[in-house]
Amino acid sequence: MSQNTPNDIVEKLTPKDFATDQDVRWCPGCGDYSILKQVQTIMPEIGVPKEDIVFISGIGCSSRFPYYMNTYGMHSIHGRAPAIASGLKAVNPDLSVWVITGDGDALSIGGNHLIHMLRRNFDLNVLLFNNEIYGLTKGQYSPTSPEGSISKSTPMGSVDHPFNPLALCMGAEGTFIARTLDRDPKHLRDVLSEAHLHKGTSMVEIYQNCNVFNDGAFFPFTEKATKPDNVIFLEQGEPLVFGKEGNLGIKLDGFKPTVVNLDEGFSKEDLWKHDKSDKIKASILTQLFDDPKTEGALPRPFGVFYAEERFNYEDVFNKQIQEALASKGEGDLDALLAGHSTWEIK
Amino acid sequence: MTKSTETKREVVILFAGDSGDGIQLTGGQFSETTGLYGNDISTFPNFPAEIRAPKGTLAGVSGFQLKFGSVEIFTPGDKYDVLVAMNAAALKVNLENLKTGGLIIANTDGFDKKNLNLAKYADGENPLEDHSLDKYIVHKIDVTKITRNALKGSGLGIKEIDRSKNMFVLGYIYWMYNRKLDNTIAFINQKFKNNEQLREANINVLKTGYHFGDTSEAFTSRYQVEPAPMPKGIYRNIKGNEATAIGLIAGAKKAGLNLFYGSYPITPASDILHFLSKYKNFKVKTFQAEDEIAAICSAIGASYGGTLGVTASSGPGIALKGEAIGLATILELPLVICNVQRGGPSTGLPTKTEQADLFQAVYGRNGEAPVPVLAASSPSDCFEVAFEACRIALEHMTPVFVLSDGYIANGAEPWRFPKSEALTEIHPKWVNDNSKNEEGKYLPYKRDEKLVREWAIPGMKGFEHRIGGLEKEHETGNVSYDPANHEFMINLRAEKVKKMAEFLPEQQIAIGESQGDVLVLGWGSTFGAIQTAVRELRKEGHSVSHAHLRYVFPFPKNLKQLLSRFKKVVIPEMNKGQLLQMIRSEFLIDAKGVQKVKGLPFTVDEIKNAVLGENTLEAVQ
Numbered sequence: 033m034s035q036n037t038p039n040d041i042v043e044k045l046t047p048k049d050f051a052t053d054q055d056v057r058w059c060p061g062c063g064d065y066s067i068l069k070q071v072q073t074i075m076p077e078i079g080v081p082k083e084d085i086v087f088i089s090g091i092g093c094s095s096r097f098p099y100y101m102n103t104y105g106m107h108s109i110h111g112r113a114p115a116i117a118s119g120l121k122a123v124n125p126d127l128s129v130w131v132i133t134g135d136g137d138a139l140s141i142g143g144n145h146l147i148h149m150l151r152r153n154f155d156l157n158v159l160l161f162n163n164e165i166y167g168l169t170k171g172q173y174s175p176t177s178p179e180g181s182i183s184k185s186t187p188m189g190s191v192d193h194p195f196n197p198l199a200l201c202m203g204a205e206g207t208f209i210a211r212t213l214d215r216d217p218k219h220l221r222d223v224l225s226e227a228h229l230h231k232g233t234s235m236v237e238i239y240q241n242c243n244v245f246n247d248g249a250f251f252p253f254t255e256k257a258t259k260p261d262n263v264i265f266l267e268q269g270e271p272l273v274f275g276k277e278g279n280l281g282i283k284l285d286g287f288k289p290t291v292v293n294l295d296e297g298f299s300k301e302d303l304w305k306h307d308k309s310d311k312i313k314a315s316i317l318t319q320l321f322d323d324p325k326t327e328g329a330l331p332r333p334f335g336v337f338y339a340e341e342r343f344n345y346e347d348v349f350n351k352q353i354q355e356a357l358a359s360k361g362e363g364d365l366d367a368l369l370a371g372h373s374t375w376e377i378k
Numbered sequence: 379m380t381k382s383t384e385t386k387r388e389v390v391i392l393f394a395g396d397s398g399d400g401i402q403l404t405g406g407q408f409s410e411t412t413g414l415y416g417n418d419i420s421t422f423p424n425f426p427a428e429i430r431a432p433k434g435t436l437a438g439v440s441g442f443q444l445k446f447g448s449v450e451i452f453t454p455g456d457k458y459d460v461l462v463a464m465n466a467a468a469l470k471v472n473l474e475n476l477k478t479g480g481l482i483i484a485n486t487d488g489f490d491k492k493n494l495n496l497a498k499y500a501d502g503e504n505p506l507e508d509h510s511l512d513k514y515i516v517h518k519i520d521v522t523k524i525t526r527n528a529l530k531g532s533g534l535g536i537k538e539i540d541r542s543k544n545m546f547v548l549g550y551i552y553w554m555y556n557r558k559l560d561n562t563i564a565f566i567n568q569k570f571k572n573n574e575q576l577r578e579a580n581i582n583v584l585k586t587g588y589h590f591g592d593t594s595e596a597f598t599s600r601y602q603v604e605p606a607p608m609p610k611g612i613y614r615n616i617k618g619n620e621a622t623a624i625g626l627i628a629g630a631k632k633a634g635l636n637l638f639y640g641s642y643p644i645t646p647a648s649d650i651l652h653f654l655s656k657y658k659n660f661k662v663k664t665f666q667a668e669d670e671i672a673a674i675c676s677a678i679g680a681s682y683g684g685t686l687g688v689t690a691s692s693g694p695g696i697a698l699k700g701e702a703i704g705l706a707t708i709l710e711l712p713l714v715i716c717n718v719q720r721g722g723p724s725t726g727l728p729t730k731t732e733q734a735d736l737f738q739a740v741y742g743r744n745g746e747a748p749v750p751v752l753a754a755s756s757p758s759d760c761f762e763v764a765f766e767a768c769r770i771a772l773e774h775m776t777p778v779f780v781l782s783d784g785y786i787a788n789g790a791e792p793w794r795f796p797k798s799e800a801l802t803e804i805h806p807k808w809v810n811d812n813s814k815n816e817e818g819k820y821l822p823y824k825r826d827e828k829l830v831r832e833w834a835i836p837g838m839k840g841f842e843h844r845i846g847g848l849e850k851e852h853e854t855g856n857v858s859y860d861p862a863n864h865e866f867m868i869n870l871r872a873e874k875v876k877k878m879a880e881f882l883p884e885q886q887i888a889i890g891e892s893q894g895d896v897l898v899l900g901w902g903s904t905f906g907a908i909q910t911a912v913r914e915l916r917k918e919g920h921s922v923s924h925a926h927l928r929y930v931f932p933f934p935k936n937l938k939q940l941l942s943r944f945k946k947v948v949i950p951e952m953n954k955g956q957l958l959q960m961i962r963s964e965f966l967i968d969a970k971g972v973q974k975v976k977g978l979p980f981t982v983d984e985i986k987n988a989v990l991g992e993n994t995l996e997a998v999q
Contacts, residue, residue, distance in 0.1 A: 052844070054856060054857070081839070082839075082842055083836065083837055083838060083839040083840070083841070083842055084836065084837055085836075086836045088679075091847075098844050098846070099844050099846070099857060101844075102842060103842050104836040104842050104843065104844075105843075105844040105845070105846075106682060106709075106844070106845055106846060107844065107845070107846030107847060107848060108675070108678075108705060108846065108847060109675075109701050109702060109704075109705050109847055110701075112671060112672070112675040112702065114672075115667065115668075115671065115672035115675035115676050115679070116675045116676065116678055116679035116682070117679060118665075118667075118672070118676050118679060119638060119640060119665065119675065119676030119677055119678065119679025119680040119682075119683070119687065120679035120680065120682055120683040120836070121679075122638065122663060122665060122676065122679075122680065123636065123638050123663060123679075123680045123683040123684070123685040124683040124684070124836065124837065126837070127683070127836050127837065144668055144669055144672070145668065145671075145672050145675075148667075148668035148672065349663065349665075350663075352658055353658050353659075353661055353663065355658075356658035356659040357658075357659050357661075359659075360659040361659065362659060362660075363627075363631075363657060363659045363660030363661075365627070365628060365631055365660075365798040366797060366798045368624055368627060368628075368657070368660070369624060369628070369795045369796065369797075369798060370612070370614060370795060371614045371615075371616070371795075373410065373414060373561065373614065373615075374612050374613060374614045375413065375414045375415075375416060375612070375613050375614075376611070376612050376613070377416060377605070377608050377609070377610055377611060377612075377613060378610060
């Protein structure tokens, strides 16, 4: 129920207008600060009135996020933000809804809701803060922690094989699959803006450094010295090029991605050109998931892997209401109370 | 040959057969026709958990019990006058509760060697042949054969023909009780409107059953059950789950809101989803969620968005929703949670009835999380209670529990339904122009004299605010870890629910004086059995009254005083004494419990005997 009429002038807001009077309580140096800042920065740019924006989170460090956004917001219960957001979006499709979640919240306790939200394709945005650790409970391994992770609950190393979150989301029929980094503010802003524009569930995995319990988990992808060799930034229509010298590229041999050197007889024409509408190629991209420390590891992609237009649950959901109203007329409560056969006692 | 007609005040019939025999439909049709005729009626479908349990077995027996009469009827009856047994298993399972001298209508084809074996009769034993049924009247009819003959040349296959056997039985019972076929013929015409062959076949068999009564030499008695002296007005038949659905729709409409129903299929609550999903032109939005947790969370999201959020389930599903109910409690958002109770614990007895989730509703959350609990006492009362729950949820900004159970959810009775204009208007607590403080700030947890906060929803400009499951500071709603504030808020939320009793109706006596020897205090679906038992005891000269709680938490404000006027308080429940414990601990009185946890409702005799057996009543001289 938007209270705004089309004639309302949308006031010019600044990022500051989206900050609340509450003290931000993340640990100093946490990657969450950067994400909060970038979200507050793009908010005035997306052109949605503040009152039509809602942030919904579950439980975990990242899930404190709504308290710091001067919009509507709900800090809910562990793993359930997608379900709450689904109900909200179903009854009010006009809202801009942002789900804030973490690797434990989305992929462990709330895994079921995440996959069902994706297949239903509600038009909302999911920011999955992945730090590969449980921070709020002080340092247990998470469903994205690498095999053998030493943590408070796994002194001899974790036995679990981790999720590949974006491959999971592709498998759940997600229509917008993207990855970005807390330490690359511009890239983060660009991906967030594109996520907002996508009409459907926009899944944005954000590599986020937990400097207290898992410091440096993503340094190979974020630090100057290692980033160029480990990261490929995906640009629509552009060849997959990476490396300090910009001379390395990815070529597809059938379905198998291989690294080639542009100085050794290959040209950009030989390379895989990114097409985010190609579901099969996007699936292969999600499989570029090697541990950067292993020999011959393929670089990890960042950007929008996949984007597809598919109907939103809430649109058809509400269309059915309109169709029922059109074909049957607005329900008559007295007729409903009376049912199909009555009798009178005189 | 002349057929004699005997007048009866009340009759109990049990239709029993394989779960694939169309027993529920037969019972449903007879109930409807009987209601239309003006009898009072109460029904009780009783079916196995398996959709199609192995044919002919004891486990596969489905039953539909109904009592109708020319007097007020409150229960489907303890013992049957008539047992319709479509096969040997149906007879074996149900014979125990047939009155001596009662009538058995047996489909002889269901008593062949194979069926007798499946029903675990000893080799060579056949109850229809061996005089073991001599204390009953037995009408043996080869329903299968007659049906096949009637449909010879219809072009239908044997399987389809046999499926219309139930129509023969229905026609025959209509003849026996002098009922017209019109209502069922109209039903068949509608059901098979796109299949002329089936339509004509079913009508043909229905009529065959009716004429069989007329022409058969063997059976000479027909019965007349005159209309009951019910209050003037317009009636319909209603089942509990449908009444709940209509109550929710009416509640939302009277509040000027859309209804959102988030649910996950579960027996015996699923019918509420089925009913609601048909009423989209009432702006009812039904969402079949991925699980019970998502069902309630989507409803919370919908309520947060300014729609009336509702979820329903049965015990196991409610257990999964517990954390989210706590969230709605601390958020103070409107939400209606219906629990159509079934036998527990765990999966328990999914298709049987029980009242063992009362503690779950009242106490089943972490932390101090008080939620008002209402209980429906009969199929039609589900409407009243669902409507009232919507009102309380919206006017008091709180989740509200509605307790029903399998017995009244599937049972039916005549309902003198209200006019929509007679229903109370519901006034949600919206924010308004005066909702902000001097600094122009909206305080989401500022309260009125009822301790109710105001409701601002996304889209409302200038009321942006954050809510959450963390303890909140009084009025501002900001996160607060302050020890004194926490205790203050715990007390405030408890007080808010307790205070509700000031605005709720006082407890009435359902029948009897407002003081005396014994008060039988009940809640939920035991109403019919208690009411009948108390009426009978009173006729026998005992000083007994009956009071029935709709508001189980908080208790009505006059309950203590009401209880104190009786020497003894007896509390029958289909659990191990949950209301009993609540009453004893709240009022420190020596109430006595009567307990039955068999997955079946109380019989009238069980309650009578328990009340008498408590030595609470002086023998009548």
